[in-house]
Structures are given as structure tokens and as C-alpha cells.
Amino acid sequence: MDHQLYLGIDLGKTEHHATGITAAGTVVHDKPLPQSEPKIRALLEGLQATHGPVLVVVDQPKTIGALVIAVARDLGIDVAYLPGLTMRRVADLHPGQAKTDARDAFIIANTARTLPHTLRGITVSEESIAELSMLCDFDDDLAAQITQVRNRLRGFLTQIHPALERVLGPRLDHRAVITLLTRYPSPGRLRTAGRGHVRSVLKKHAPRLAEKLTEEIFTALAEQSVIVTGTSAAEKIIGRLAEQLVQLGAQRTEIETEILTVVDAHPLTQVLTSMPGVGVRTAARILTEVVGKDFKDAAHLASYAGIAPVTRRSGSSIRGESPSRRGNKVLKRALFLSAFASINASPASRAYYDRKRAQGKRHNQAVIALARRRTDVLYAMLRDGTFYSEPTPPVVALAA
Incomplete structure (x- = not known):
């Protein structure tokens, strides 16, 4: 859908700040917005009636932003969110160093208008999730x-x-x-x-x-x-x-x-818990952080979780890979702990961990490498709905 208005909302506990920018770049709304359904509904209905299709963009999709998202969805308005790290980096490109709700709301709206690829979709979560x-x-x-x-x-x-x-x-x-x-x-x-x-x-x-x-x-x-x-x-x-x-x-x-x-009522639970090292709490955390999100491949999931290594190169002075400092920390912790638990539960995990240790990697590095490897399997299991199968070790033919 071609949106005619981008409404950036800097969220607050009792009051938000909303800034609306048209597709042409004109600011048509810049006011505080109370954390109240009637006020939010009136604003969104008015902007939609005046300007056409609206895209509501928030800086966090949970907790204090839940009401805004719920009202927008109820009105059939598209919703997206701008990750905090992205917003901080984009903010450095805007003039001024002031930290105000109005400035943040403008940055959110303008980024949605000019850099739509930086936005993340907010899908309708299942009630159980x-x-x-x-x-x-x-x-x-x-x-x-x-x-x-x-x-x-x-x-x-x-x-x-x-x-x-x-x-x-x-x-x-x-x-x-x-x-x-x-x-x-x-x-x-x-x-x-x-x-x-x-x-x-x-x-x-x-x-x-x-x-x-x-x-x-x-x-x-x-x-x-x-x-x-x-x-x-x-x-x-x-x-x-x-x-x-x-x-x-x-x-x-x-x-x-x-x-x-x-967790038991969710159809993906048996799939997740079939994997060594994934218990009830880990399965619950994977469900809450993965379900409803669209990942193109296993590498995308690993990058989102922050367990994919980051390549750093600059001429001949900097070459190598280092652990990512980004990603979903909750999911990263769940995948790390499940990988650690699998070392004693899965022969394949133990063999891979030992191989990485023999290559000179420290314990945490080896576990993160194992978590990254297991993410490939986890992605395929979630995509196809298949249960985990322990890899069969290759048979070495003996010389006659």
C-alpha cells in the first residue's frame, strides 16, 4: 500500500508525542497524544480521513506501545516499528543534539518516509503467544x-x-x-x-x-x-x-x-522440545521471540538472535570476525543455554563442541559456534514442522 501519511509516535507511560509527515515531506501534525483509547482513535480516524492511508510507526512494539498498536489495527491502519539502535544512528544524521519527545517523533516519522527498509513489521501475535x-x-x-x-x-x-x-x-x-x-x-x-x-x-x-x-x-x-x-x-x-x-x-x-x-497447547512445542537442550522454558522463549516474525533463512534468524559472527575488514590492518553485540538478547540467551545443555545430551553437539575447542576456541566461543550451527537445524524444523533427528556419524570403511 502507498501510504500518504507517516505518523511517528514517541511512546511514553502516560503521554506520547505524535508527528505526522506526508509523503511529500510536509509536517501536518505535531502534538502530544495522551495514552487514552478515545484520544488515539480520534487522532487516527481524523488523519486517515484527511490524508488517506496512514502508516503508524512506534519506537517499541510492546508494553507502553500495546494500546496504540491495538487501536491502529482495530481501524485497519498499518503499523510498524523502528528499532532503537537504528533510531539512535539516524538521529545522529539530523541537526541538533536536543533529546525531546517532539524531535524523536519527527525522526521516527521521517525515517519511515525516507528509509522504509529500516522498519520492522509488527504481525498480529497469537493470543497464546x-x-x-x-x-x-x-x-x-x-x-x-x-x-x-x-x-x-x-x-x-x-x-x-x-x-x-x-x-x-x-x-x-x-x-x-x-x-x-x-x-x-x-x-x-x-x-x-x-x-x-x-x-x-x-x-x-x-x-x-x-x-x-x-x-x-x-x-x-x-x-x-x-x-x-x-x-x-x-x-x-x-x-x-x-x-x-x-x-x-x-x-x-x-x-x-x-x-x-x-506451551503444551502450541503446535510447535513438540517440534521444539524434540531438540536436545530445549526444555519448557527455552521452548517458551523461542516461541515468544520467533513466532510472528518473518525470517528469510537460517542466517537471518541467527543474525536476529545476535549469534552470527560479524566480519570486520579495513584494508590490511583489520581482518577477522568477532561476536555480534546486537540482536535479540532474550533469544540469544535461550539459544546459548540450549546449546550448552545439548553438549551432554547430544553426541553430535559434543563432537562439534570438542572440535571447536581443539581449534583453540574458548568455552563461550565454542558454545556460540554450536548455537549458530543448531540455528540452521532449528530454522528448518520450524519451517517444515519436522522433529529433530540426531545426525548419523559417517561410516569409515576399513582397509582390507
Whole structure:
């Protein structure tokens, strides 16, 4: 469709700024736009009636931009978005250094008019994908909170009893250790409880580990006889932090169940999880970041994820390839972690990883190379709807 008006919208939480530029380059609208459906609808209907086909361009397609996109689609108006990195680079080509909503909205609209190839389409997401995206975002928030609480708890343990922290700190992801700290949150309380009580608490959640861990705990307790200043206050804080970890872990388990329900209902789930290293959470993240987007080939998908190497050449002084610093970081992390997990789950992945390590690549480099290789397979699986098949190693003929 030949658009007659390009409406650039710089998004904000309570108020946006909208700038409309005609195909001839004339600014016909430049005003704030409240985050309100009636206001947005009135503006879009008026511009469409006056100027003809409109293209709405936003600087982010999710969260605060969701309402604008929904209203535009409801009116049958085309929508696109301008990636942030592209916008920053284009902004450097415009005169002035001011950072205002009006200037950003003008840059968005003018870029859409003059450089349409820089735009990204916004396809209508499936309802399940939109729901899955929200659940995954919340799951990521919970994971970040759990990491933060664990680090704080380890910090307090290190402050009052370093030897005990060396035993319990690395195991704070184990339910048995967290339960133990909620009941006995200080070295003194652990000593008073004695081996029998500590062992019985650990046995409820870690029957095989209980005996060994109990001995390690009391060996560590025996290494320090002095009581560090602030231990009594730390005891109260450690107990609360341990309770937080229990609550956050329970919430994450509930969210995982909800994610599993949504993921299981999607037709591509069985295809994704057939690939070694792809579990429920990884499959969910791949679905939210890939479904609804059009990739020409596997290289395009790898570039979008930021796992394709970037070639850098300048005369004879700079030659080589380096990891990309761009791409979808959420998808990149999912592909990286799935590749790492596949090393012990797939003989083909292990062989490829070992080959890259033998070539002198560091661990992360080898895993990224493996992720890039697996992207070719993943693209074909998603395109054709086929399940993963482990490559058959070549048969070497023996000399007679």
C-alpha cells in the first residue's frame, strides 16, 4: 500500500508525542497524544480521513506501545516499528543534539518516509503467544529476584561465618538447604540443634545428601569459635531471606506450571522440545521471540538472535570476525543455554563442541559456534514442522 501519511509516535507511560509527515515531506501534525483509547482513535480516524492511508510507526512494539498498536489495527491502519539502535544512528544524521519527545517523533516519522527498509513489521501475535510472553517476562523477573536474594544471603553468611558459607552458599538452590536456614538461620542455632536435628531436616528434601552435608556443616562450624559483631542481627535477616527464597521458588513453580500449560497447547512445542537442550522454558522463549516474525533463512534468524559472527575488514590492518553485540538478547540467551545443555545430551553437539575447542576456541566461543550451527537445524524444523533427528556419524570403511 502507498501510504500518504507517516505518523511517528514517541511512546511514553502516560503521554506520547505524535508527528505526522506526508509523503511529500510536509509536517501536518505535531502534538502530544495522551495514552487514552478515545484520544488515539480520534487522532487516527481524523488523519486517515484527511490524508488517506496512514502508516503508524512506534519506537517499541510492546508494553507502553500495546494500546496504540491495538487501536491502529482495530481501524485497519498499518503499523510498524523502528528499532532503537537504528533510531539512535539516524538521529545522529539530523541537526541538533536536543533529546525531546517532539524531535524523536519527527525522526521516527521521517525515517519511515525516507528509509522504509529500516522498519520492522509488527504481525498480529497469537493470543497464546501474547499470554506466554507475559508469563515468561514474569518468570524472568522472579529468577532475577531469586538471584538477588541468594547473593544477599551469601553475603551475610560470609560476613558472620565464612566457613559455613563455603558449605551452604553454593547449595542455596537446593530446597533442603533453604529449609534448614529458615529453621536454623545462624551458626549458633545450628550448633544448638545438633547433628540429629539438622540431619532429620535435610533428609526430608535430600535423603542422599543429608549425611554428607551434615558432617560438612559441623566441620565448618568447628573452624570458627568467635562470634562476629552483628551476628544476632544477621540471624534475623538470614531467616527472612531464606523465607523469601522459599516463597519466590513456590511462585516460580506455579508460573512454570502455567507456562507449561500454554506451551503444551502450541503446535510447535513438540517440534521444539524434540531438540536436545530445549526444555519448557527455552521452548517458551523461542516461541515468544520467533513466532510472528518473518525470517528469510537460517542466517537471518541467527543474525536476529545476535549469534552470527560479524566480519570486520579495513584494508590490511583489520581482518577477522568477532561476536555480534546486537540482536535479540532474550533469544540469544535461550539459544546459548540450549546449546550448552545439548553438549551432554547430544553426541553430535559434543563432537562439534570438542572440535571447536581443539581449534583453540574458548568455552563461550565454542558454545556460540554450536548455537549458530543448531540455528540452521532449528530454522528448518520450524519451517517444515519436522522433529529433530540426531545426525548419523559417517561410516569409515576399513582397509582390507
